[in-house]
Amino acid sequence: MRFVEIENERGERFVHAAVARAVVGYSAKDPVPAKARRQAHLDAIFRGHGRAPAASTVLAATDQKGNELYGAVVLDAPFYATLAVQDPERARALAQLHRVVAGLFVADAYRGDGLGTYLLCEIAAGHALERGARYLDGFVDDRNGSADFYRTAGLTVMAHNTGLPSRRPSLTALEHHQELDGHWFYLDLWATYVDRMRCKECAGELTFVPDDLGGDLRCPRTRVDEVGRLVHDVRPAPGGQP
Numbered sequence: 001m002r003f004v005e006i007e008n009e010r011g012e013r014f015v016h017a018a019v020a021r022a023v024v025g026y027s028a029k030d031p032v033p034a035k036a037r038r039q040a041h042l043d044a045i046f047r048g049h050g051r052a053p054a055a056s057t058v059l060a061a062t063d064q065k066g067n068e069l070y071g072a073v074v075l076d077a078p079f080y081a082t083l084a085v086q087d088p089e090r091a092r093a094l095a096q097l098h099r100v101v102a103g104l105f106v107a108d109a110y111r112g113d114g115l116g117t118y119l120l121c122e123i124a125a126g127h128a129l130e131r132g133a134r135y136l137d138g139f140v141d142d143r144n145g146s147a148d149f150y151r152t153a154g155l156t157v158m159a160h161n162t163g164l165p166s167r168r169p170s171l172t173a174l175e176h177h178q179e180l181d182g183h184w185f186y187l188d189l190w191a192t193y194v195d196r197m198r199c200k201e202c203a204g205e206l207t208f209v210p211d212d213l214g215g216d217l218r219c220p221r222t223r224v225d226e227v228g229r230l231v232h233d234v235r236p237a238p239g240g241q242p
């Protein structure tokens with residue numbers, strides 16, 4: 001088995017169609033133009049602020065030759081048109097720090113063997129982490145009956161028809177949409193994979209400091225100075241002098 005990012009249109013359409021067959025409530029109508037439209041919106045709010053995240057990414061598990069599809073996960077960078085107008089900075093933070101699990105499936109014959117968990121907690125999580133995202137967010141429609149799968153995989157599964165809480169650093173809650181029935185879920189990648197993260201200043205290990213708003217990663221070599229700023233201690237140079 002191998003895990004690949006599908007980057008050609010034909011492959012993307014094929015995987016979207018497979019996800020749509022497996023996941024109730026997944027819309028695969030015109031996935032390629034829909035992605036291009038969302039990418040244009042994201043590019044627009046990121047103009048002058050660095051590179052926009054990919055609007056949609058298809059990660060698939062296939063056989064060695066890439067002929068058979070065992071399962072896949074589709075990750076989207078969130079974009080909310082109203083927020084983009086009202087508060088572009090927050091819209092950028094959401095797009096950068098959150099990835100939405102738009103769809104996840106494992107082909108019938110390969111279920112029950114850990115592949116779904118691996119696609120979610122290694123492939124999707126690793127992809128998001130490498131791009132600096134902090135959260136995997138998502139929604140599972142009741143008709144799929146898969147909320148327990150996300151619980152077993154260690155994600156936080158919200159009460160029925162309850163949106164996602166406001167979390168650091170974007171501090172933006174996600175309301176439940178009335179026309180849906182199911183469970184929202186999320187995974188805090190920084191809290192879960194703290195051992196894979198390194199301090200940007202000193203490349204040392206980080207500590208996760210929890211709080212009600214999601215907590216944060218801290219370098220143990222930082223401290224708050226007299227005027228309340230967070231400063232990083234200068235590490236002594238190998239010669240001994242700072």
Ligand SMILES: CC(C)(COP(=O)(O)OP(=O)(O)OC[C@H]1O[C@@H](n2cnc3c(N)ncnc32)[C@H](O)[C@@H]1OP(=O)(O)O)[C@@H](O)C(=O)NCCC(=O)NCCS
Nearest residue numbers: 022104105106111112113114115116117144146148149152
């Ligand atoms: C949900 C799905 C992706 C799970 O894939 P999988 O490879 O079978 O999952 P895993 O083997 O990693 O299962 C991990 C655990 O979750 C449990 N689990 C798997 N599917 C479940 C489901 N639908 N409901 C509840 N629990 C489930 C398994 O029993 C297993 O628990 P265990 O380790 O205690 O035995 C797969 O069943 C699927 O494609 N379902 C249809 C589409 C769907 O519902 N997608 C998710 C909503 S977007």
Ligand SMILES: [Zn+2]
Nearest residue numbers: 199201202219
């Ligand atoms: Zn540090």
